[in-house]
Amino acid sequence: MTSEQKALVLATVPVLRENGVLLTKHFYNRMFTHHPELKNLFNMGNQKNDRQQTALALAVLAYAENIANPGVLMPVIDRIGHKHTSLDIRPEHYSIVGKHLLASIQEVLGDAATPAIIDAWTVAYNQLAQIMMGHEAGIYAQQTERTHGWTGWRPFLVKKKVAESAEITSFYLYPADGGKVAPHLPGQFISLRIFLPQLKLKQARQYSISSAPNNEYYRISVKKEKGVELHTDGLISNHLHEFVNEADQVDLTAPAGNFTLTEEMNAPVVLISGGVGLTPLMSMLHSLIEQNHAHPITWLHGCRNESVHAFKDQLTAIVADNPQVKQRVFYNQLSGQEKEAGILEGHLDINKVPELDLEADAHYFICGPTAFIQKQYKDLVAAGVNKQRIYFEEFGPQVLALN
Incomplete structure (x- = not known):
């Protein structure tokens, strides 16, 4: 790009800040009108609640703000790239998106969208598309280079369906072809795709892998959401709970995601989860134990009550068998017996755990609802934890930018 072109893109930043979501809503409507088949590729639940439009608006704004040095966005590009490869996004899709995004800029900005702009x-x-396609090509290559790896959609069978709590059920997924699977990195997710009769569309959702890495299967642990209307979240999750049973088939893409244990974990680890946010942390915990992690592991978990506390008995057994693992649990509602058991009342608050040692060299992994992540991150930073040691996973379109 020329310096003049960069200046013109940068000049659109105020408009994007004020009208970014308006632009992205117009873009999605335009693209789906011309390419209704792409509704099978996009999460139509997030289209209903505007989360996808907001995430795209923030991404476009960030790119415009950093047009002089897009390299600073590589952490964001990596996160988006993992999501794209999990949905089997390919180079041809960038041409379609580019055509309708540029047309939308012209239509929304009107006379302000000069030919030069x-x-x-x-x-x-085109510059961003080349960066993204190149990065995603690298991720696809890594997936195929893994032992038993693959790209694209692969059929899997549900071999076991196990209730973990009143709301969360685990699905054990094995390749339909009888083959092996590539071991995931603890914390990664897979995309699962099924046909939704009420939408007459194929829909895909990302679910964290809750099992330890292995060559045989992936386990996902899915929360049933409240509400049955099409505009509510949880269309796929509820369908899995209600209609998908053992021996049924679903399609999966290979594990993806960069919310993972770091390569050098020679330090204490603190896992902080809210509700179903414990799923990727379960995989991390199992992996750390299997690796005989030599440092303390602390798990802090919060949920409404005992009935919705998934993996409660498993975690109790892990703590009992592994002296280096400590656990503190918060329930919004407590019985007298639970108070005697040492469970804390209210929402998870690190300041209410007096024995909690927030060591400077520890690694902190947070997963849960958006507001939960924001609070835990803020409290850790206020307690003196280095931001570079805090990692978080936000389910759904990425809208948090805390680091």
Whole structure:
């Protein structure tokens, strides 16, 4: 890009800040009108609640703000790239998106979208597309280079369906072809795709893998959401609970995601989860124990009550068998017996755990609802924890930018 084109893109930042979601809503409506088949690729639940539009608006704004040095966005590009490969996004999709995004900029900005601005954004988009396609090609290559790895959608069978709590059920997924699977990195997710009769569409959702890495199967642990209307979240999750049974088939893509144990884990680990956010941390905990992690492991978990506390008995057994593992649990509602058992009342609050040692060299992994992540992150930073040692996973479109 020329310096003049970069300046023109940067000049659109105030408009994107004010009208970014308006632009992305227009874009998605336009693209789905011309390419209704792409509804099978996008999460239509997040289209209903505007989370996808907001996430895209934030991404476009961040790119415009950093147009002079897009390399600073590599952590974001990596996260988006993992999500794209999990949905089997390919280079041809970038051409479609680019055509309708540029047309939407022109239609939403009207007379303000001069030919020079459209030319600048055309160059900018093509530059971003090349960066994204190149990065995603690398992720696809890594997936195929793994032992038993693959790319694209692969049929799996549900071999076991196990209730873990009143709301969360685990699904043990084995390749339908009888083959092996690539061991995931603890914390990664898989995309699961099924046909939804009420939408007359195939829909895919990402679910964290809750099992330890192995060559045989993946386990996902899914929360049943409240509400049955099409505009509510949880269309796929509820369908899995109600209609998918043992021996049924689903499609999966290979494990993806960068919310994982770091390569060098020679330090204490603190796992902080809210509700179903414990699923990727279960995989991390199992892996750390299997690796005979030599440092303390602390798990802090919060949920409404005992009935919705998934893996409660498993975690109790793990703590009993592994002296280096400590656990503190918060329930919103407590019985007298639970108070005697040492369970804390209220929402998870690290400041209410007096024995908690927030060591400077520890690694902190947070997963749960958006507000939960924000609170835990803020409290850790206030307690003096280095931001670079805090990692978090936000379910759904990424809208948090805390680091």
